[in-house]
Amino acid sequence: EPEVTQTPSHQVTQMGQEVILRCVPISNHLYFYWYRQILGQKVEFLVSFYNNEISEKSEIFDDQFSVERPDGSNFTLKIRSTKLEDSAMYFCATDGRDSKNIQYFGAGTRLSVL
Amino acid sequence: AQRVTQPEKLLSVFKGAPVELKCNYSYSGSPELFWYVQYSRQRLQLLLRHISRESIKGFTADLNKGETSFHLKKPFAQEEDSAMYYCALRMDSSYKLIFGSGTRLLVRP
Numbered sequence: 001e002p003e004v005t006q007t008p009s010h011q012v013t014q015m016g017q018e019v020i021l022r023c024v025p026i027s028n029h030l031y032f033y034w035y036r037q038i039l040g041q042k043v044e045f046l047v048s049f050y051n052n053e054i055s056e057k058s059e060i061f062d063d064q065f066s067v068e069r070p071d072g073s074n075f076t077l078k079i080r081s082t083k084l085e086d087s088a089m090y091f092c093a094t095d096g097r098d099s100k101n102i103q104y105f106g107a108g109t110r111l112s113v114l
Numbered sequence: 115a116q117r118v119t120q121p122e123k124l125l126s127v128f129k130g131a132p133v134e135l136k137c138n139y140s141y142s143g144s145p146e147l148f149w150y151v152q153y154s155r156q157r158l159q160l161l162l163r164h165i166s167r168e169s170i171k172g173f174t175a176d177l178n179k180g181e182t183s184f185h186l187k188k189p190f191a192q193e194e195d196s197a198m199y200y201c202a203l204r205m206d207s208s209y210k211l212i213f214g215s216g217t218r219l220l221v222r223p
Contacts, residue, residue, distance in 0.1 A: 003157075004157075031209065033209075033210065033211075035211075035213075041215070042213050042214065042215045042216070043158075043200065043211075043213040043216075044213070045210040045211065045212070048209060048210055055209070056208060056209070056210055058210075091157075091158065093211075095209065101146075101204075101209075102160055102163070103160075103211060104159075104160075105150075105157050105158040105159070106157060107156070107157040108157070
C-alpha cells in the first residue's frame with residue numbers, strides 16, 4: 001500500500017534555529033496537510049495546501065511557519081526561528097480528494113527544540 | 115467552536131469483553147466523522163468513517179446526530195486491538211480534521 005514518507009524521523013535543534021520538515025506524498029495526491037501533536041495533547045491542524053497555495057491555516061500557523069512544494073514531489077514545512085514550544089510531533093497527511101476523501105498520514109517527525 | 119470530546123483517556127478491558135470508545139462532537143452543520151487508530155510505533159491510520167457504514171476489524175460506529183455522538187464499538191476485544199484511538203470530525207465547509215484527545219485501549223489477556 002502506498003505510504004506518506006516523512007523525514008527526518010527525529011530532529012533536534014537549538015532554539016532560534018530554522019528547521020525544515022519534509023514529506024513525500026502518495027503519488028497522484030494533490031492535497032497536503034500538516035498537523036502537530038504536542039506531547040500529551042491533541043493532534044492539531046496547522047495548514048492545508050493545494051496547487052501551490054495555502055488553502056486553510058490555523059491560528060498556530062503564524063509568520064514563523066511556511067510551506068512549499070519546491071520540486072513537485074516533496075512537501076515541506078519550515079519553521080524559521082524555533083521556540084521551545086514548537087517541540088512536538090509533526091504529521092504530514094495527503095489526500096487524493098477522490099470519492100473517499102481520506103487523509104493518509106505519515107509516521108511523523110519528532111521535533112525537539114532545546 | 116467545533117470540538118471533539120473523547121472522555122476516556124484509558125480504557126482497559128479483558129480479551130473477549132465488549133468495548134465501547136466514546137466520542138461526542140459539537141458542530142451545527144453536517145459533519146463527517148472518522149475513527150483513526152495508532153498502533154504502537156506506527157502511523158495514524160483510518161479505521162472507519164461514518165459514511166461508509168462498514169465494519170473494520172470487527173469495529174463499528176454509528177453517527178447519532180441527536181446525541182452528537184460517534185461511539186466506536188466491538189463486541190469481543192482482542193489483544194491486538196490495543197492501541198490509541200482518535201475520533202475526528204470534518205466540517206462540511208473545510209477539509210481539515212479536528213481530533214479528539216484520544217483514548218488508549220488496553221486489552222489484557
